[in-house]
Amino acid sequence: xxxxxxxxxxxKRVNKIRKLLKKYLTWTQNSVFEGEISQGKLNxxxxxxxxxxxxxxxxxxxxxxxxSKFISKDILGENKNFDELFL
Amino acid sequence: xxxxxxxxxxxKRVNKIRKLLKKYLTWTQNSVFEGEISQGKLNxxxxxxxxxxxxxxxxxxxxxxxxSKFISKDILGENKNFDELFL
Numbered sequence: 001x002x003x004x005x006x007x008x009x010x011x012k013r014v015n016k017i018r019k020l021l022k023k024y025l026t027w028t029q030n031s032v033f034e035g036e037i038s039q040g041k042l043n044x045x046x047x048x049x050x051x052x053x054x055x056x057x058x059x060x061x062x063x064x065x066x067x068s069k070f071i072s073k074d075i076l077g078e079n080k081n082f083d084e085l086f087l
Numbered sequence: 088x089x090x091x092x093x094x095x096x097x098x099k100r101v102n103k104i105r106k107l108l109k110k111y112l113t114w115t116q117n118s119v120f121e122g123e124i125s126q127g128k129l130n131x132x133x134x135x136x137x138x139x140x141x142x143x144x145x146x147x148x149x150x151x152x153x154x155s156k157f158i159s160k161d162i163l164g165e166n167k168n169f170d171e172l173f174l
Contacts, residue, residue, distance in 0.1 A: 004150055006093060008117040008167055029146055030095040031118045046163060053164050059116055060163035063091055063150070070157035076133060076147035077140050080095060 002068040003042060005033045009058040016052050021045070028081050036068065089155040090129060092120040096145040103139050108132070116167050123155065 005025060009017050018027065024045040025033035037045070042062070049060060065071045092112060096104050105114065111132040112120035124132070129149070136147060152158045 004091060004093075006091075006116055006119045008165075029093055029118075029148055031116075032093045032148065046161075049163060055164040057165060058163075059165040059167045061116055061119065062161040062163070064159045064161065065152060065157055070152055072151045074133075074149040074151065076136060076145075076149070077096075077142040078144065078146040080146045 001037065001039065001042075002065045002071060003035065003037050004063040004065075006061045006063075007031055007033075007059065009053060009060070013052055013054070013058065017049065020048050020052065026081065028079075030080070088124065088126065088129075089152045089158060090122065090124050091150040091152075093148045093150075094118055094120075094146065096140060096147070100139055100141070100145065104136065107135050107139065113168065 003025065005021065007017060007021075008031060021027065021033045024037060024041060025035040028034050042064075046060075046062070053060065090112065092108065094104060094108075095118060108114065108120045111124060111128055112122040115121050129151075133147075133149070140147065
């Protein structure tokens with residue numbers, strides 16, 4: 001399945017969250033990760049995320065599309081795929 | 088169709104972009120707007136966005152799902168629906 005994960009977390013936790021998410025998805029914009037992932041891997045990822053975030057403050061949205069054929073992506077301006085910056 | 092719009096724009100332009108996007112979609116997280124919108128309205132919205140952003144720096148992603156039945160949303164932590172804050 002295809003997942004878009006967006007996050008709004010306290011600055012103290014941002015780096016830790018990004019480091020974790022990069023193990024599972026592609027970092028494509030400042031607060032956005034996306035990619036194909038199995039339900040098992042997503043569950044594993046989210047349980048690790050839950051160990052990091054402060055649930056009373058931080059916010060993680062996981063948009064889940066059964067197949068990438070049901071979703072299209074348009075870009076205005078820069079394609080800020082950060083992962084390429086660090087490869 | 089259902090749209091998720093994420094943005095990473097220069098701080099100088101953020102308020103202007105948010106004010107514009109709130110006319111078309113729901114502000115649900117710091118850098119995320121979402122909602123049902125027609126292709127015509129989306130085109131109108133994006134042409135206004137193009138008049139604001141600096142295409143060599145700012146980044147707007149528009150994820151487009153034909154129907155909201157093809158996408159599900161899970162939330163960890165806070166549901167930061169900003170629109171409710173200003174109603």
